[in-house]
Amino acid sequence: QVQLVESGGGLVQAGGSLRLSCAASGRTFSSYGMGWFRQTPGKEREFVAGISWTGGSPYFANSVKGRFTISRDNAKNTVSLQMNSLKPEDTAVYYCAATFRRLATQSPSDYYYWGLGTQVTVSS
Numbered sequence: 001q002v003q004l005v006e007s008g009g010g011l012v013q014a015g016g017s018l019r020l021s022c023a024a025s026g027r028t029f030s031s032y033g034m035g036w037f038r039q040t041p042g043k044e045r046e047f048v049a050g051i052s053w054t055g056g057s058p059y060f061a062n063s064v065k066g067r068f069t070i071s072r073d074n075a076k077n078t079v080s081l082q083m084n085s086l087k088p089e090d091t092a093v094y095y096c097a098a099t100f101r102r103l104a105t106q107s108p109s110d111y112y113y114w115g116l117g118t119q120v121t122v123s124s
Contacts, residue, residue, distance in 0.1 A: 050104025
């Protein structure tokens, strides 16, 4: 069992930065690939970034590549999403998720554990 709690969301102006954090409970956190997803009303949840169980192989959706970075600290059971050069279209609820796969994937259906999400709003 893994419980995920996101934090760090908020309101920021376009061009600004936010850092999202996801704190995980459970002793097996380091066994999971981790991902960040986002969702806006009326749209499907979309992949943002993923990282493997070791902290390697980070990859990103094309829409955030070069602006977002993902990292994890298995000693602290945390995964973070650093978001720079934010745009109004980045406005969404952001979710942290864990997959049994060692390498994170882009499909939400591959993820078993989800946090409740944190709102990110980027004003123009």
